[in-house]
Amino acid sequence: MKAALDCIHCFQRQALEAARMASDDLWLHEKITREVMGKLLAMDWDKRPTEISGIVHGIVKEISGNADPYKRVKKEYNDIALKMYLGLEKIVKNSQDPIQTAVRLAIAGNVIDFAVSSEFDLDGAIDSALARKFAIDDMPALKEELESGREILYIADNAGEIVFDRLLLETILSCYSPRKIKFVVKASPVVNDVTLDDARYVGIDKIPNLEFIEVGPGLERTSGKFKEIVENNLTISKGQGNYEALSEVETIFFLFMVKCMVVARDLEVGMGGIVLKRG
Amino acid sequence: MKAALDCIHCFQRQALEAARMASDDLWLHEKITREVMGKLLAMDWDKRPTEISGIVHGIVKEISGNADPYKRVKKEYNDIALKMYLGLEKIVKNSQDPIQTAVRLAIAGNVIDFAVSSEFDLDGAIDSALARKFAIDDMPALKEELESGREILYIADNAGEIVFDRLLLETILSCYSPRKIKFVVKASPVVNDVTLDDARYVGIDKIPNLEFIEVGPGLERTSGKFKEIVENNLTISKGQGNYEALSEVETIFFLFMVKCMVVARDLEVGMGGIVLKRG
Numbered sequence: 001m002k003a004a005l006d007c008i009h010c011f012q013r014q015a016l017e018a019a020r021m022a023s024d025d026l027w028l029h030e031k032i033t034r035e036v037m038g039k040l041l042a043m044d045w046d047k048r049p050t051e052i053s054g055i056v057h058g059i060v061k062e063i064s065g066n067a068d069p070y071k072r073v074k075k076e077y078n079d080i081a082l083k084m085y086l087g088l089e090k091i092v093k094n095s096q097d098p099i100q101t102a103v104r105l106a107i108a109g110n111v112i113d114f115a116v117s118s119e120f121d122l123d124g125a126i127d128s129a130l131a132r133k134f135a136i137d138d139m140p141a142l143k144e145e146l147e148s149g150r151e152i153l154y155i156a157d158n159a160g161e162i163v164f165d166r167l168l169l170e171t172i173l174s175c176y177s178p179r180k181i182k183f184v185v186k187a188s189p190v191v192n193d194v195t196l197d198d199a200r201y202v203g204i205d206k207i208p209n210l211e212f213i214e215v216g217p218g219l220e221r222t223s224g225k226f227k228e229i230v231e232n233n234l235t236i237s238k239g240q241g242n243y244e245a246l247s248e249v250e251t252i253f254f255l256f257m258v259k260c261m262v263v264a265r266d267l268e269v270g271m272g273g274i275v276l277k278r279g
Numbered sequence: 280m281k282a283a284l285d286c287i288h289c290f291q292r293q294a295l296e297a298a299r300m301a302s303d304d305l306w307l308h309e310k311i312t313r314e315v316m317g318k319l320l321a322m323d324w325d326k327r328p329t330e331i332s333g334i335v336h337g338i339v340k341e342i343s344g345n346a347d348p349y350k351r352v353k354k355e356y357n358d359i360a361l362k363m364y365l366g367l368e369k370i371v372k373n374s375q376d377p378i379q380t381a382v383r384l385a386i387a388g389n390v391i392d393f394a395v396s397s398e399f400d401l402d403g404a405i406d407s408a409l410a411r412k413f414a415i416d417d418m419p420a421l422k423e424e425l426e427s428g429r430e431i432l433y434i435a436d437n438a439g440e441i442v443f444d445r446l447l448l449e450t451i452l453s454c455y456s457p458r459k460i461k462f463v464v465k466a467s468p469v470v471n472d473v474t475l476d477d478a479r480y481v482g483i484d485k486i487p488n489l490e491f492i493e494v495g496p497g498l499e500r501t502s503g504k505f506k507e508i509v510e511n512n513l514t515i516s517k518g519q520g521n522y523e524a525l526s527e528v529e530t531i532f533f534l535f536m537v538k539c540m541v542v543a544r545d546l547e548v549g550m551g552g553i554v555l556k557r558g
Contacts, residue, residue: 005295005312012288041316045309195403279455 001247003049004262011049011056012036018060018191023070032063048222048254049244049262057191068189070159077112077160077192078202080122080258085163091130092171099146100139102171103255104129107274109164110157110239110257135273142236142253142276146176150234153213155184155221155246157239159254162204165238170207180209182233187216193241220221221245244276280526282328283541289326290335297339302350308487311342318418328541329524336470347468349438356391356439356471357481359401361491364442370409373449375523378425379418382534383408386553387437389518389536403430414537414552421515421532421555429513432492434463435473436518436523436535437498442481444517459488461512466495472520520555533557 012033019032036059043052061067088105095101108129112122154169156162169181183204186193199205205212213229215221217220222245235252237243240263243254247266258259258264269275291312298311314336322331367384374380377378387408391401433448433455435441448460462483465472478484484491496507506528514531516522519542522533526545537543537552548554 005308006292008312008316009288009291009295012291013285016288029284030324033287037287037316037320041320167292225491 001244001266003045003047003052004260007049008040015056015060018069021058022064022066026219028064032060035059035063047209048245049064068247070192074159074192074198078198081112081160081163082202088167090147098171099175102143103167103276106164106168107255107257109161112160129274132274134276135269136275136277138276138278141278145234149177151180151236152178153233155183155237155242159193159198162194162199166204166262182211184213184215188212250279280523280545282324282326282331286328287319290331294335294339297336297348301339301343301345307343307349309355311339314338314342327524329520333438349471353438353471353477357373360442361481367446378454381447382555385443385447386534386536388440393438408553413555415536415554415556417527417555417557420557424513428458430459431457432461432512432514434516434521438473438477441478445481445483445557461490461492463492463494466493482518529558
């Protein structure tokens with residue numbers, strides 16, 4: 001999907017947030033804000049949000065000299081989620097439909113970034129994700145694909161929620177027999193996205209028959225080569241950002257919570273809706 | 280108070296909202312967005328939010344050719360509030376402390392703009408404003424000043440909530456004997472701020488011993504002449520915007536609900552806090 005005009009000011013909000021994480025220097029915050037505005041103004045906006053976002057966060061890193069502004073907060077997300085792991089595992093094991101429950105939890109995990117940055121009620125979000133109707137529900141198609149035993153390509157999203165992804169993958173392994181799992185992470189830090197370090201920190205590497213794929217220079221999410229890998233596997237994509245980047249790939253199962261009006265309008269669902277959508 | 284960096288992207292969000300109200304032409308929305316960004320970039324930001332906001336909304340009007348983008352929505356606010364008037368009047372009349380109740384309602388009225396633009400629960404906001412503790416409470420000082428019978432200068436805020444202002448002024452007249460009431464409105468349309476037309480539409484002109492003052496070019500809210508009038512009266516100022524413009528005038532009683540993080544930080548209160556603050 002393409003960026004909307006609403007994205008332009010939202011990128012600036014994100015850049016300021018990142019600038020504040022990267023540095024305490026107020027003068028730098030204004031310098032970054034102005035540089036981002038200048039770059040955005042000089043740019044054609046007929047692009048994917050993720051493409052513009054990459055440029056914006058590149059400016060933050062360059063000017064602040066901090067290559068990983070979200071490092072501290074990512075660890076915080078991971079630690080919060082790790083503390084919840086055993087409780088969540090119990091919920092899945094005791095449920096009538098473990099896959100459905102684990103999918104719902106994986107989507108609920110998508111709100112951890114809200115949870116840390118404000119007084120968000122994470123437990124409430126989990127209860128709600130367990131009880132609520134999906135805004136879009138392609139669960140039957142996902143289960144059918146899982147039955148086939150094809151290799152799974154799992155495109156991770158944020159730190160923290162990968163603990164919930166781990167639980168989903170373990171649940172899939174206990175119910176089905178995929179030939180292999182490829183777990184896609186970012187090759188270098190991008191906002192609060194999962195890197196190899198994060199994945200190992202929460203124990204994704206303990207999952208049997210799993211290998212990592214790092215995307216970044218040479219293997220971008222939107223590149224032809226990456227899309228070829230996506231199309232040749234049963235691909236599960238987490239988070240709104242990956243939907244924005246890959247929405248037109250019809251074979252992908254997108255799992256996310258709708259976090260902004262632009263995506264809500266694109267999908268014709270409400271804000272906060274939980275989505276399991278085949279592309 | 281001065282604008283924060285957070286205000287810069289927020290002005291752009293407001294400009295886009297106003298552009299969409301002013302015109303359905305998507306090309307114009309982008310033109311306005313870019314023009315606003317260019318103007319902001321070229322500007323020193325060491326200004327009051329209201330000053331920058333005036334420039335931003337001036338661009339929207341100029342480029343769209345629509346001198347009053349909020350005309351339709353202001354009528355909608357006024358009509359919603361007018362329908363509530365009799366019920367609110369009853370709440371005030373039945374209350375132990377009518378002034379306190381009318382002040383609380385006047386602050387609750389400050390959320391009508393949220394109520395119209397989203398699925399905001401206005402009735403819930405009113406119940407909450409009636410029950411909650413003030414984040415800042417200078418009620419004793421306000422009552423003491425009202426006892427003096429001085430002339431009241433009442434600086435109005437948005438359409439819709441003026442119905443609640445009318446109720447507060449009527450309640451003041453039933454409990455105290457101010458020599459006169461001067462009701463301050465905008466001389467020309469500024470976002471959803473109250474103009475003379477709005478004030479008459481909801482019956483403010485029926486309040487005995489009341490005269491209108493129109494502020495605009497020549498008598499800006501922040502001008503020396505206006506501040507002189509403010510200081511020579513018992514001044515009640517509604518809404519966050521007027522606080523941003525006049526926060527350092529110590530004699531003013533500010534009544535508002537805290538709607539953004541910049542003001543929340545400035546006052547060291549939480550978002551959504553209800554404030555009755557002597558400047």
